[in-house]
Amino acid sequence: MNSIVTTKILSQTHQFADREWHYDFRVLFDEFEEVKIKKNVAGLSQRYSKITKDWDSERNSEWICRVYLSAKMILSATLQLESLLHAKQQNLRIVAPYLEYYTFLALVRAVVYTLPEIDWNDGQLAAISHTKAVNLAYDEMAKYDKKKSSDLKRLTLDLKANRELISYCSPSSGDGDLIAHDDIVPTATLLAELAQMNSELLERSIQKNAKEEDCVFLPRYARQLSDLTIEGRNFFDREDRYRLGYLMRKYPLPPNILHVMTEGHVEDYFGAWCADEDDPDVFDPDSDWRLIFNVP
Numbered sequence: 001m002n003s004i005v006t007t008k009i010l011s012q013t014h015q016f017a018d019r020e021w022h023y024d025f026r027v028l029f030d031e032f033e034e035v036k037i038k039k040n041v042a043g044l045s046q047r048y049s050k051i052t053k054d055w056d057s058e059r060n061s062e063w064i065c066r067v068y069l070s071a072k073m074i075l076s077a078t079l080q081l082e083s084l085l086h087a088k089q090q091n092l093r094i095v096a097p098y099l100e101y102y103t104f105l106a107l108v109r110a111v112v113y114t115l116p117e118i119d120w121n122d123g124q125l126a127a128i129s130h131t132k133a134v135n136l137a138y139d140e141m142a143k144y145d146k147k148k149s150s151d152l153k154r155l156t157l158d159l160k161a162n163r164e165l166i167s168y169c170s171p172s173s174g175d176g177d178l179i180a181h182d183d184i185v186p187t188a189t190l191l192a193e194l195a196q197m198n199s200e201l202l203e204r205s206i207q208k209n210a211k212e213e214d215c216v217f218l219p220r221y222a223r224q225l226s227d228l229t230i231e232g233r234n235f236f237d238r239e240d241r242y243r244l245g246y247l248m249r250k251y252p253l254p255p256n257i258l259h260v261m262t263e264g265h266v267e268d269y270f271g272a273w274c275a276d277e278d279d280p281d282v283f284d285p286d287s288d289w290r291l292i293f294n295v296p
Contacts, residue, residue, distance in 0.1 A: 022256060049205050052205040061222075063206075067256070071257045074295075081185065097162040111140060122224075138153040155187065206253060206254060219248070
């Protein structure tokens with residue numbers, strides 16, 4: 001028995017909108033009306049069924065990669081928010097616009113990677129442009145609440161404007177003219193949970209429609225995530241190769257985002273950014289893993 005199966009057996013499920021969920025949502029079910037959730041969850045399930053009824057090893061491999069990437073985007077957003085809180089304590093205000101915007105960019109990507117109509121394009125989806133990712137994610141959210149989607153898209157664009165002001169204009173007045181905003185942690189949580197909800201519906205559709213013989217994780221897909229070439233430079237991530245190899249051997253089908261996050265992976269992900277020596281004044285990435293998502 002592998003860790004994902006064990007987690008599924010031991011975890012409690014939660015009832016909402018006439019369905020059972022593995023994840024205990026913090027804000028999503030409070031932000032959207034239940035009737036809207038029921039309607040759009042049904043519609044999204046039908047959208048997933050169009051691909052899961054025509055499932056094969058290529059699609060299976062693609063969607064393992066997409067769920068894994070979404071999970072890493074949520075971990076990345078958490079790390080950036082933790083860094084933001086530490087930077088503010090240390091008066092490192094110049095990095096705040098970067099950390100705020102890239103937190104949201106990671107999370108809209110997490111949502112986009114879970115959308116059934118968006119083409120994987122042999123891994124090029126991972127490099128989707130900022131503008132397209134923002135538009136696609138908030139178009140999806142608008143199905144649940146148009147005003148909420150519009151407000152959060154405006155917030156994301158304001159955060160982008162703040163980052164570009166600091167990056168490209170370097171104002172002599174410092175950060176005094178940045179666009180003010182409220183606490184972004186609840187909003188970040190909402191985006192992470194939207195991606196999680198999508199992944200649970202995908203997983204359920206796969207379990208319903210896919211044939212066992214098609215649940216194969218092809219090695220070339222794993223290489224797309226662990227062996228990268230950027231600007232002529234090669235980057236090989238041994239940790240990603242190990243985690244993807246585990247899925248290949250032990251659980252070669254797409255789980256939901258929560259269940260692809262093993263305790264070991266989460267610990268190693270944040271641990272990679274720890275300081276070499278203990279110092280109470282140094283940033284501690286282990287301070288709050290669950291800032292926006294209930295990671296294991």
